Amino acid sequence: MRAQTIYIPKDAAAVSVGADDVAAAIATEAERRRLSVEIVRTGSRGLLWLEPLVEVSLPEGRVAYGPVSVADVPSLFDTGFLSAANHRLALGFTEEIPYLKNQERLTFARCGVIDPLSVDDYLAHGGMAGVKRARDMTPAEICAEVRESGLRGRGGAGFPTGIKWQTVLDADADQKFICCNADEGDSGTFADRMIMEGDPFALIEGMTIAAFAVGATQGYIYVRSEYPHAIATLREAIAIAERKGWLGDGLHGTDREFHLDVRVGAGAYICGEETSMLESLEGRRGQVRSKPPLPALEGLFGQPTVVNNVLSLTTVPVILAKGADFYRDLGVGRSRGTQPFQLAGNVKRGGLVEKAFGVTLHDLLYEFGGGTATGRPIRAVQTGGPLGAYVPPSLFDTPEDYEAFAAQDALVGHGGIVVFDDSVDMAKQARFALEFCALESCGKCTPCRIGSQRGVEVMDRIIAGDRRNENLALLNDLCELLTDGSLCAMGGLTPLPVQSALKHFPEDFGLARPTEKIAS
């Protein structure tokens, strides 16, 4: 009898709620019952509230059960889950679960589906189609393809990727580098981690295409130390890719070379900023560099360097495989293609939602997210990480679009959405934003290093009700200084959460709401 395939994630989030134990329990139970099963450990589908999600392969497709605990395993076997049981945890066909069915998965198409380190799985699911096309194109053609796709950096700043590549291509140098910024430190984001663990060859393929596009011979993936699972998976994937001739000298049957290494960060949020990351890669304190020169011209070790985020690079293969038009036809305005959004915090159905730009916050929060985990009303969401604005329900109809968000003084950023219910104290959140800046500032420029510390003190006085109006004026003054005077986004954007909290939730700062003023 042929062994039946059972898929169980080994993604860190799934493991954090017991996926390893469930996999072991299923293996033991199958053996006890003399059933022939093969357990494949995948990445996560991103339906994180259902983790550990167990899938069984049937001729008609995969059926899902979740969230499965060790205690559920005997009853799953009793009800015959290997042939689609009517178990209380049964979710039907995985692909038909609305949360997944209603997404537009390009970057994450394979994540949760394949064994992340299986070369055969990767190839069978469209892997390496992009690099094979790129191999036969000129560097300028690859840059043009990426530019025409409309891909903008998914790390947060949204700079057009193709233009960045073209700048590196046009630079004259003996050596060029590709640096993948995998220091995803924003609270509420986990897309990089998920894809590095669930589809690492996609990142390798994307970086290889970038190397072909600009003529780089060496790449680095700078991963934050908080992601040990991702680091281990990437290192294994790179070793496999080297053996397959997908990296190294003469890769993919060409006469070119591209070497790839993983470098581990050391717990500094600021190293997510591109120039800080370069300093860190060079073995120094991760302090920002002033720009110009742009890293594209003088980056790592002074050489022209492509610095891209994990999601930008893992999206490149599908663009090359399916063509620029395919990607550009999705999205709205100047925000083209899809963005992996991450629903986090106090949300009923937290997870990863890849949708074309233009989806509203409302749909993400309610259609996908199902409201809060606590069942109380949503009071605020923070989008774009700890330097992003707090958005009130009155703005939930804003479409996810870089420009539409900017018009509301908010950030799409890395696609993180952190949900808070009505028990949140927005003055405390504003204080936290400044405290975080004080803790994580690289210290190079004074507004950020000292302004953040003064900001915490001013917030403490406001919260204590000490000369509130004077201190609020001082807070606004400080925010203006941080915005205008900081070297990088750390100090420059910290005022965003502070001022958005103050603007939309003035009552938490001891002020009357503007509408209430009119009413009285």
Place this chain on the structure above:
Amino acid sequence: MSGRAMWSEERASSLISNHQDQRGALLPMLHALQEEFGCIEDAAIRLLAKTLNLSRAEVHGVVSFYHDFRRTRAGRHVIKICRAEACQAMGAESLIEHAQRHLSTDLGTTTTDDAFTLEAVYCLGNCALSPAIMIDAQLHGRVDAARFNALVGVYGKDQ
């Protein structure tokens, strides 16, 4: 669990030499040393400075910049509790209070029996399953007070 070997100049030199050919090798070297010896001691700083032709102040500056590097050893297990916004939204602050009470120790310090060092961390990438903690390299999601106590009980048994 981070390493607990006694300092050995010979061993340290051999770990450093594994990274000698890398460009910008200081961070990989520091990680390797801390993994082996549990912290970056003065002797390690002297050795790195000599090897990389840097001043001791420069090496010290790098060690002190990054949150990961320690100058003194941690307890046998390091518990990192995420205190970033997504975890805050699900009660991370009260979990931290509970952890401090349960272990009778403050954030940034080690329990008197040397079993646990408790630290705050800002995002473990488990934001949809918050609050999250990491014990050594193992991530745990949806941690409430009862689950915290159970996990501490399991790890506390290792000596």
